[in-house]
Amino acid sequence: MLSGRNEVIYSSYKNTTYQMKVNEYGVLLHLYYGRKISDVVMDYTLKNYDRGFSGNPYEADKDRTFSLDTVPQEFPGTGVGDYRINCVNVENADGSGLADFRYVSHKIRDSKYFIPGLPAVYDETDEAKTLIILLEDPVTHLQAKLFYGVLEDNDIITRTVVYINNGKEDIKLTKAYSACLDLPFGEWDLVHFHGRHCMERQMERVSSMNGIKSIESKRGASSHHHNPFVILCEPNTNEEYGDCYGMMFVYSGNHKTQIETDQTGATRVVMGIHEEHFGWNLSAGESFYAPEVILTYSAHGFEKLSQNYHETIRTNICRGKYKVARRPILINNWEATYFDFDEEKIYTIAKSASELGIEMLVLDDGWFGVRNNDFAGLGDWFVNEEKLKGGLPKLVKRVNDLGMKFGIWVEPEMVNEDTNLYREHPEWVLKVPSRNPNRSRYQLVLDMSRPEVIDYLFDCYTKIFDSTNIEYVKWDMNRSIADVFSTNLPANRQGEVYHRYVLGVYELLDRLEKRYPNLLIEGCAGGGGRFDAGMLYYTPQIWCSDDTDAIERLQIQYGTSFGYPVSTMGAHVSASPNHQTGRNTSLETRGVVAMSGTFGYELDLGLLGEEEKNEVKAQVETFKRYYDLIQDGKYYRLSNAMDAIDYCAWQFVAKDQGETLVNMVQIRPRANGRLIHLKFKGLNPEALYQLDGSEEVFNGAALMYGGYTFERKAGDFPTYQLHFIRVK
Ligand code: GLA
Numbered sequence: 001m002l003s004g005r006n007e008v009i010y011s012s013y014k015n016t017t018y019q020m021k022v023n024e025y026g027v028l029l030h031l032y033y034g035r036k037i038s039d040v041v042m043d044y045t046l047k048n049y050d051r052g053f054s055g056n057p058y059e060a061d062k063d064r065t066f067s068l069d070t071v072p073q074e075f076p077g078t079g080v081g082d083y084r085i086n087c088v089n090v091e092n093a094d095g096s097g098l099a100d101f102r103y104v105s106h107k108i109r110d111s112k113y114f115i116p117g118l119p120a121v122y123d124e125t126d127e128a129k130t131l132i133i134l135l136e137d138p139v140t141h142l143q144a145k146l147f148y149g150v151l152e153d154n155d156i157i158t159r160t161v162v163y164i165n166n167g168k169e170d171i172k173l174t175k176a177y178s179a180c181l182d183l184p185f186g187e188w189d190l191v192h193f194h195g196r197h198c199m200e201r202q203m204e205r206v207s208s209m210n211g212i213k214s215i216e217s218k219r220g221a222s223s224h225h226h227n228p229f230v231i232l233c234e235p236n237t238n239e240e241y242g243d244c245y246g247m248m249f250v251y252s253g254n255h256k257t258q259i260e261t262d263q264t265g266a267t268r269v270v271m272g273i274h275e276e277h278f279g280w281n282l283s284a285g286e287s288f289y290a291p292e293v294i295l296t297y298s299a300h301g302f303e304k305l306s307q308n309y310h311e312t313i314r315t316n317i318c319r320g321k322y323k324v325a326r327r328p329i330l331i332n333n334w335e336a337t338y339f340d341f342d343e344e345k346i347y348t349i350a351k352s353a354s355e356l357g358i359e360m361l362v363l364d365d366g367w368f369g370v371r372n373n374d375f376a377g378l379g380d381w382f383v384n385e386e387k388l389k390g391g392l393p394k395l396v397k398r399v400n401d402l403g404m405k406f407g408i409w410v411e412p413e414m415v416n417e418d419t420n421l422y423r424e425h426p427e428w429v430l431k432v433p434s435r436n437p438n439r440s441r442y443q444l445v446l447d448m449s450r451p452e453v454i455d456y457l458f459d460c461y462t463k464i465f466d467s468t469n470i471e472y473v474k475w476d477m478n479r480s481i482a483d484v485f486s487t488n489l490p491a492n493r494q495g496e497v498y499h500r501y502v503l504g505v506y507e508l509l510d511r512l513e514k515r516y517p518n519l520l521i522e523g524c525a526g527g528g529g530r531f532d533a534g535m536l537y538y539t540p541q542i543w544c545s546d547d548t549d550a551i552e553r554l555q556i557q558y559g560t561s562f563g564y565p566v567s568t569m570g571a572h573v574s575a576s577p578n579h580q581t582g583r584n585t586s587l588e589t590r591g592v593v594a595m596s597g598t599f600g601y602e603l604d605l606g607l608l609g610e611e612e613k614n615e616v617k618a619q620v621e622t623f624k625r626y627y628d629l630i631q632d633g634k635y636y637r638l639s640n641a642m643d644a645i646d647y648c649a650w651q652f653v654a655k656d657q658g659e660t661l662v663n664m665v666q667i668r669p670r671a672n673g674r675l676i677h678l679k680f681k682g683l684n685p686e687a688l689y690q691l692d693g694s695e696e697v698f699n700g701a702a703l704m705y706g707g708y709t710f711e712r713k714a715g716d717f718p719t720y721q722l723h724f725i726r727v728k
Pocket of ligand 1: 334364365409476478524525526527543545546
């Protein structure tokens with residue numbers, strides 16, 4: 001049955017090479033992933049020798065040098081002599097827990113694969129290719145069909161696995177990860193993005209270690225706490241130099257990434273759906289589709305790695321009208337009013353915003369049910385006429401008459417106990433019938449694995465969206481999930497609930513997007529608690545954090561920028577002192593920081609004086625002027641925001657190098673301080689660039705290699721925003 005022994009599966013792209021080899025026992029070895037190497041089979045780097053306590057497959061007979069425990073593999077099995085972290089655990093019909101994947105066949109397809117029900121990178125150019133490799137356990141006939149999608153221009157390789165029960169007996173998957181990457185040699189630092197509510201995606205770099213490190217979420221969402229994205233880099237890697245690999249999960253639920261450096265010094269990374277509370281029954285003939293992982297490799301440090309992801313997310317993940325159309329500058333009433341508003345108050349906010357050039361009013365939490373605080377209302381998706389007399393159509397019309405679009409907040413996945421919905425359908429929440437569930441923000445979680453819940457929500461929202469002109473939706477999700485149990489599924493299928501929940505969320509988003517193709521949906525989960533490539537497939541922007549403090553945002557947006565483009569980061573100018581930290585910052589500073597995102601405001605503009613209103617007007621104009629440069633240009637980090645003691649700086653450069661925008665926030669005032677000197681990036685060294693508002697002209701090489709000197713400004717957190725345009 002096994003074929004193709006000693007076959008090399010060899011893929012060389014523009015800048016990278018990925019190589020595998022089927023060895024004499026049908027084991028799919030990983031040979032190489034990295035900078036392009038043409039026409040050389042890299043198996044000469046592997047030298048097997050007898051290591052104690054690393055046993056040998058039976059077929060190896062007297063050869064004690066070959067062990068699954070010590071060779072780099074593409075997709076290791078379980079229970080068959082490789083003791084490192086792995087991708088799969090099974091319960092076979094005979095009670096055994098083994099899966100021994102051996103090569104069967106492979107083929108190449110001239111298009112990028114799709115994954116049913118799950119978000120994945122797509123390609124509209126017809127240039128992407130897919131490599132499909134079929135592996136099978138010779139006894140149970142469990143198959144792992146490995147998919148590799150290739151987007152050559154951005155140095156992207158996507159991966160996923162379809163698990164197929166090709167045997168006759170039931171198999172239960174108790175772990176079904178998406179990808180394994182073995183780095184057989186070298187030392188690697190791990191860069192990951194941890195955090196908490198109001199402080200997401202804090203970049204941390206840890207040196208290579210022996211043993212295992214895990215980055216994971218069991219919260220039902222990708223989480224504020226550990227983003228499903230890691231970078232492995234050589235210890236000398238910085239923004240511009242060094243080999244680095246990124247692995248990003250296109251998934252919004254529980255996840256786990258493990259990194260292990262083993263006895264041989266090799267490093268293995270595996271990524272997939274977290275196996276805790278996971279179990280998937282595969283009867284004969286059934287399949288399970290694992291979510292996608294996006295890999296990229298950069299031989300030129302973090303800058304190139306991030307730019308690969310930015311381009312891919314903008315072009316091959318985000319979809320819909322607002323993938324390219326300019327997104328409206330919005331005013332959101334949350335930090336202006338919280339729950340305390342009525343129609344007149346909202347209209348007044350919209351009116352003062354429209355006078356300043358702001359283009360959309362977003363009505364946040366509190367417009368529906370009996371929602372005057374967070375004790376009640378979630379789930380009753382009909383308008384609260386006590387607050388909004390005349391209902392939504394009247395308010396929307398008044399806002400539209402101001403020349404503004406209208407957007408609305410929803411939190412579909414949740415329910416308060418004090419609602420009609422919960423009183424009518426207590427069985428629709430995630431909860432073990434014999435136990436009391438955890439409450440969080442006084443809310444319970446709807447069982448999104450139930451089709452009737454998805455239908456109910458779809459009907460509620462279509463009623464609202466059909467009743468009036470709603471052009472934007474903020475889709476929130478304000479708690480971690482617990483008490484995962486669905487009364488809709490039998491006892492032996494409860495391990496499916498977490499994943500089916502995520503599939504339900506995706507399905508509802510998909511149905512709504514098909515029905516309302518012009519709707520802009522912004523993702524949100526208590527700020528950035530579900531900021532991942534899976535959500536970005538449906539929602540091209542995500543509220544980055546509930547922390548709107550401009551100085552805290554420097555670190556949050558910095559960390560986020562390693563994997564995600566600024567066009568995905570919801571960022572607003574809010575009041576000073578800031579509601580989360582109490583810090584004072586100037587309107588200018590708040591504006592410059594929020595402009596490095598999907599720009600908007602979240603404060604009562606009516607409280608501003610004339611001078612500040614004029615400043616807002618100017619900011620809005622500035623953002624419109626630089627929109628393409630910011631949203632579509634290349635992004636460069638000019639400093640490390642995690643230890644920004646003196647300043648924090650970043651830069652946008654147009655793809656044609658015709659203009660650049662340099663942003664810098666001075667972090668602390670210093671008496672007799674040193675000048676701040678920065679070297680710009682990404683310019684054409686031979687071109688001449690003129691600084692806006694001045695006669696000064698600089699050569700690109702001078703700005704990049706010689707740099708630019710800023711005079712220090714006095715006071716707290718002053719800001720520079722310099723725009724240079726190519727004149728020759
Ligand atoms: C979450 C969001 C906020 C706001 C509130 C409303 O915390 O992140 O922006 O919408 O919910 O309850």
